[in-house]
Amino acid sequence: MSKYNFDYLDELEAEAIHILREVAGQFEKPALLFSGGKDSITLVRLAEKAFRPGKFPFPLVHIDTGHNFEETIDYRDRMVARLGERLIVGSVQQSIDEGKVVEQKGKNASRNALQTVTLLDTIEKHQFDACIGGARRDEEKARAKERIFSVRDEFGQWDPKRQRPELWNVYNGKIHKGENVRVFPISNWTELDVWNYIRRENIELPSIYFAHDRDVITRNGQLMAASPYVNMDEDDVVERKKVRFRTVGDISCTAAIESDAFLIDDIISEISQSKISERGARMDDKVSEAAMEDRKKGGYF
Amino acid sequence: MNILKFFTAGSVDDGKSTLIGRLLYDTNSILADQLEAIQNANRKNDDGTVDLAILTDGLRAEREQGITIDVAYKYFQTDKRKFIIADTPGHIQYTRNMVTGASTANLAIILVDARNGVVEQTIRHSYLVSLLGIKHVVVAVNKMDMVDYSETVFEAITQKYKALAEELKLQDVTYIPVSALKGDNIVYQSERMTWYNGESLLYFLEQVDTDIQEQSDKARMPVQWVIRPQTDELHDYRGYAGRVVSGTFKVNDQITVLPSGASSTISKIEFFDKELVEASAGQSVTIHLASDVDISRGDTIVNSSALPQESKLVEADLCWMDTKALDTSITYLLQHNSKVTKCKIAEVVYKVDINTLEKHAADEFKLNDIGRVVLKTADNLPFDFYNESKANGSAILIDSRTNLTVGATMFRALAD
Numbered sequence: 001m002s003k004y005n006f007d008y009l010d011e012l013e014a015e016a017i018h019i020l021r022e023v024a025g026q027f028e029k030p031a032l033l034f035s036g037g038k039d040s041i042t043l044v045r046l047a048e049k050a051f052r053p054g055k056f057p058f059p060l061v062h063i064d065t066g067h068n069f070e071e072t073i074d075y076r077d078r079m080v081a082r083l084g085e086r087l088i089v090g091s092v093q094q095s096i097d098e099g100k101v102v103e104q105k106g107k108n109a110s111r112n113a114l115q116t117v118t119l120l121d122t123i124e125k126h127q128f129d130a131c132i133g134g135a136r137r138d139e140e141k142a143r144a145k146e147r148i149f150s151v152r153d154e155f156g157q158w159d160p161k162r163q164r165p166e167l168w169n170v171y172n173g174k175i176h177k178g179e180n181v182r183v184f185p186i187s188n189w190t191e192l193d194v195w196n197y198i199r200r201e202n203i204e205l206p207s208i209y210f211a212h213d214r215d216v217i218t219r220n221g222q223l224m225a226a227s228p229y230v231n232m233d234e235d236d237v238v239e240r241k242k243v244r245f246r247t248v249g250d251i252s253c254t255a256a257i258e259s260d261a262f263l264i265d266d267i268i269s270e271i272s273q274s275k276i277s278e279r280g281a282r283m284d285d286k287v288s289e290a291a292m293e294d295r296k297k298g299g300y301f
Numbered sequence: 302m303n304i305l306k307f308f309t310a311g312s313v314d315d316g317k318s319t320l321i322g323r324l325l326y327d328t329n330s331i332l333a334d335q336l337e338a339i340q341n342a343n344r345k346n347d348d349g350t351v352d353l354a355i356l357t358d359g360l361r362a363e364r365e366q367g368i369t370i371d372v373a374y375k376y377f378q379t380d381k382r383k384f385i386i387a388d389t390p391g392h393i394q395y396t397r398n399m400v401t402g403a404s405t406a407n408l409a410i411i412l413v414d415a416r417n418g419v420v421e422q423t424i425r426h427s428y429l430v431s432l433l434g435i436k437h438v439v440v441a442v443n444k445m446d447m448v449d450y451s452e453t454v455f456e457a458i459t460q461k462y463k464a465l466a467e468e469l470k471l472q473d474v475t476y477i478p479v480s481a482l483k484g485d486n487i488v489y490q491s492e493r494m495t496w497y498n499g500e501s502l503l504y505f506l507e508q509v510d511t512d513i514q515e516q517s518d519k520a521r522m523p524v525q526w527v528i529r530p531q532t533d534e535l536h537d538y539r540g541y542a543g544r545v546v547s548g549t550f551k552v553n554d555q556i557t558v559l560p561s562g563a564s565s566t567i568s569k570i571e572f573f574d575k576e577l578v579e580a581s582a583g584q585s586v587t588i589h590l591a592s593d594v595d596i597s598r599g600d601t602i603v604n605s606s607a608l609p610q611e612s613k614l615v616e617a618d619l620c621w622m623d624t625k626a627l628d629t630s631i632t633y634l635l636q637h638n639s640k641v642t643k644c645k646i647a648e649v650v651y652k653v654d655i656n657t658l659e660k661h662a663a664d665e666f667k668l669n670d671i672g673r674v675v676l677k678t679a680d681n682l683p684f685d686f687y688n689e690s691k692a693n694g695s696a697i698l699i700d701s702r703t704n705l706t707v708g709a710t711m712f713r714a715l716a717d
Contacts, residue, residue, distance in 0.1 A: 006583055008304045008383050017585035018544040021525040025598045025639060049573040050542070050585070053535055054528040137374045144373045163371060164706045165397050165622045167404040169544075170636055170697050174704040188385060190376045 009197055013046065016185035018169060019148060020050040023130050023183050024057040026173035030130040030183075031088070031123075034060040036072035037248040038205055039134030042186060042194055044079065045203055058132070059086035063119050065111040065250040066093040067229035072248055075206040090122030109231050110252040120156045123180055130173065130181045138190045148187050154178040192271055199264045209267070211244045211259045222255035246271075302378075305511050308387040308402045308435075310426035311412025316443045320412065320481035321375060321388055322353025324503065327488035330377035353481075371395075372402040381507040391422060396429070396655075396669040397622040400709055403429060404695075407511055408437040410502075415448045415478070419461045421656045427462075428655050431469040432618060432671065432711070434688060437509055438466070438474045441502060445494065446480040452496040468658070477502050517690040520548030520556075520604035522580075523638035524596055528587060540571060540587035541596055546638065546692035547685070548604065550588065551579040555605040558596055559683035564605055565590040599640040601683045601693075609683045609693065616650065616714040618687075619666070619674045623700065623707035627666035633707065635678055637696040643679035644698065647716075650674060675716045687711035 006014075020043075023030050032047060034040045047056050062076060080087045092114050095101045100121070101114045123131065137144045147163050149171045164172055173181055186194070198205065215226040217236040224230055226238045229251050243256035244267075261267045311317040325331050339352070375386040387402030389395075403409065409430045413423055430438055440462050448454045455478045466474045477486055478497055485491035488503045500508070528540040550556070550567060557564045569589040570577040580586040588602060596602075603609055621627055627646060635644035652663035652672035663672065687694030698708035 006303065008302050011304055011583060014544060014583055014585040018525070021542055021544075021585070022639070024526050051526075051528060052573060053538065054530045057526075138376045141373070144375065145371050160371065165401040165697075165709065166706070167401055167697055167709045168691060168695050169405070170638070170695070172636060172697060172699055172704070172706045174634070174699055174701070176704060188374070188376075190378075192378075193383075 009193065009200060012186070012189050012193060013049070013197070015169075015188065016043075016046045017050040019171065019183065019185040020047055020132065022171050022173070023132060024051070026171070027130040027181070029126065029128050030058040030132065031061045031126065031128045032056070032058050032132045033119075033134070034062050034076070034087075035134070035248065036062070036068075036076050036206060037134065038194055038198060038209065039136065039186060041079075041203060041205060042189075042197060043132060043134050044083070045201055046185060048083075056083075056085050059088050061088045061090065061122060061126075061128075061131070063090045063115050063122065064092060065115055066091065067111050067227075067251045069206070069208050069225075069245075069248065069251055071206045071208045075204075088122070088126065090118045092118045094118075095121065106231065110250055112250045112253045115250070116156070123156070128180060129175065130183055132183045132185065134186055135184045136189050136191070136194075137184075137187050146184065146187075148184050149173055150182045150184065151175060152180050152182060156180075158182075192268070195264065195268050195271060199268065206248065208245045208248065210263070211242050211261050211266075213240055214243050214256065215239070216241050216243060216256060219255075223257065224255055225251055227251050302381070302383060303511055304383045304385060305408060305506060305509065306385045306387070306406045307408040307410060307506065308389050308399075308406040309410045309412065310389065310399065310403075310430070311391050311410075311422075311443075315391070315412040315414045316481045317391060317412050318388065319353050320410070320441065320443065320479070320487065321386055323481045323484055323487045324386075325375065325377055326353055327484060328377055328379060328503065372398050379503070379507060384506065391426070393422075393425065393656075393669065396425075396671075397620065399426070399429060400433065400620050400622070403433045403435060404691075404709070406433075406435055408439065408506070408509060409435045410439045410441050413440060413442050413458055413462070415442050415444045415451075415454055415458065418458045419465065423462070424465060424658065425655045427465055427469055427471065428653070428658060428671075431471055432620075434691060434711075436473060438471050439502065439505065440474060440476045442476065442478045443481055445478045445485060445491075446483050450478075450480075450485075450491075450493045452494070455497075475499070475505060477505065516688065517547040517685055517693070518549070519607040519609070519685065519690070520550045520554070521546050521609065521685070521690070521693050522550065522586075522588065522602045523640065524598055524600045524602060525639045526598060527596065540589055541602065542585075542587045543602070543639070544585045545580050545582050547582050547690045548607070549579050549581040550602075550604070556590070556602050557605045557608060558594055559601045559603060559609070559611065560681045561595065561600065563594045563596075565592045565594050567591070601638070601640070603683065609685050610712075610715065611681050611683050612715060613678050613681055614647065614716040615676050615678075615682065615684065615712050616716045617674060617676050617696075617710040617712050619646075619672060619698075620709045621666045621668060621670045621707065622709065623703075623705055624668050625700070625703075625707070626668075627670075627708070632701070634699040634701050635676065635682075635696050635710075636699060637682055637684065638692065640680075640682070641699075642682070645677045646674050647677040648675040673713070674710075676710065684712050686713060688713075 095118045101117045147166045216223045244259040261270045373388045389399040389402035459476045479486045486501045522543045522545045524541045524543045526542040554567045568591040571587040629646045633644050650673040651660040685693040694712045700707045
């Protein structure tokens with residue numbers, strides 16, 4: 001019987017490393033989906049722990065909406081340089097230019113939904129058979145049901161009624177040609193776990209996660225960054241506020257919260273006391289009760 | 302702080318989802334926007350209060366039908382512990398989903414409706430708990446508000462269940478009278494059942510011991526990946542990456558690699574930028590050996606002084622999980638940790654009627670059937686029995702025509 005006393009973060013970390021190594025062992029052409037957000041940054045650290053001093057057995061893949069926070073792209077490029085790993089960028093702008101998708105119109109237009117097409121095209125172009133993502137089950141109720149190895153058909157679709165049983169710590173990555181598997185190593189982590197891990201590991205994050213002064217507008221009760229990528233009209237009042245972002249996605253669908261949290265410790269205590277869930281700041285989930293389920297069925301992350 | 306993983310067995314009618322909803326609600330684990338979403342939902346309790354059960358229904362079809370189809374994982378924490386709940390469906394047609402949720406749990410909550418007592422479903426759920434070797438069981442006698450919080454009712458159910466627990470050899474069973482709907486003995490001690498001297502459910506979950514995941518102290522590590530940087534400065538670097546599934550490896554230990562049987566000594570144990578003197582069950586590490594041995598993914602490193610069973614024939618319990626029935630004429634794939642080998646079902650020894658626990662001979666094995674079989678594998682399997690080691694005593698079966706996971710097996714005995 002083991003005397004070694006595992007802290008919960010050690011346990012979550014060991015589980016995630018095990019999953020990443022299963023991906024390396026079971027697939028021919030895996031990829032790690034990197035958004036520049038804290039969850040995918042955590043995945044990168046876990047990959048270092050799983051494979052160093054060797055190279056990662058997969059490239060990093062960024063699905064770039066073109067509507068980014070500058071700070072995120074800057075962070076991404078510095079990180080890739082430090083790691084010495086390969087970065088592949090799938091561009092939503094290119095999908096638009098090629099006429100594969102059409103930009104949404106109107107006040108609440110966002111490129112979030114368009115990402116799915118670019119993602120699926122990138123998967124097909126590079127023949128990826130497994131895509132590692134940073135989704136967590138505590139984020140949203142459809143995600144709470146998804147397996148760690150989640151099989152997608154040729155069209156990237158998730159079929160929640162036909163999920164494979166997933167037993168013990170045995171992951172079945174067998175697929176037919178054309179299918180791929182989305183793999184979620186931090187499925188069992190909560191938002192707070194991710195922050196506690198980032199603090200423990202002393203991981204650098206893009207600055208937009210911390211309180212800063214920014215021009216914002218209020219849209220449907222949410223604070224949105226005033227940027228050229230958000231369609232504004234005369235009704236929108238631009239105000240300067242001290243804010244930070246809790247999740248990092250497309251600039252047009254990620255809301256900020258008013259915050260004074262400059263340090264990780266401040267953020268952890270802010271989240272511990274928060275009464276709003278992380279995805280409460282995502283306009284994309286507000287559409288309907290089954291918004292995430294429907295997007296996943298369509299091939300979304 | 303550590304993590305307790307538990308699963309709940311019971312049907313919607315028993316108030317399973319309400320119980321989970323109540324645990325989350327009374328521990329302030331439901332955030333304002335989520336609460337707003339359930340308040341806006343059309344489904345309400347008869348008395349107009351919010352239906353906490355909605356919190357655990359994730360899929361559109363589940364909300365429409367008011368049932369749980371697949372496992373949903375829920376997370377909450379208190380000052381004492383982190384909890385992962387596998388909310389599993391109770392209906393017999395979703396037995397495979399319950400087995401999925403139960404496979405990683407170290408505690409099971411079995412819900413019994415106080416009005417109905419121990420029923421067929423209770424037997425089925427309890428059987429699965431014993432089959433999967435879940436150490437702790439809480440029998441939550443729910444809907445006590447519907448039986449006037451009667452001690453006599455609770456005692457009668459407790460006595461009846463004790464006989465079942467004995468038959469199934471369940472080791473550690475705790476009985477708690479609760480009302481998930483009204484909140485009695487879930488998080489707070491009930492004032493309406495002063496005759497009950499035990500703890501509330503949450504208090505119990507916070508205290509129960511989680512230390513011993515694996516009974517076995519025999520060191521085993523399936524190799525998942527070989528780290529070979531092949532750079533100039535790390536030219537000879539060769540690390541075997543994997544997760545220790547039981548026991549402890551120490552530097553200088555004599556080890557054997559299976560199935561080849563080659564032996565060596567551990568020269569170094571690494572974890573990222575640290576060198577460790579030992580690595581124990583649960584840790585993901587990289588092991589280095591003193592001599593050159595041919596090792597690849599699928600091999601298992603074991604302590605030479607405690608070798609596992611090695612056989613191509615093993616008697617196992619099988620839970621069938623595919624809509625296509627078991628076919629003894631075809632070859633399946635068996636995945637045991639990182640090892641995949643071909644496998645046939647050489648014999649069906651018996652099938653269990655999971656509602657009555659009777660064993661009987663069977664020609665066919667269909668979705669959700671459970672019983673004893675003899676597995677015949679192409680390669681020697683280095684395994685332990687499931688009651689000693691869940692990780693090294695279990696495997697899944699894959700149908701190579703569909704790639705689906707079609708069976709869960711637990712190794713029980715050597716077969717001749």
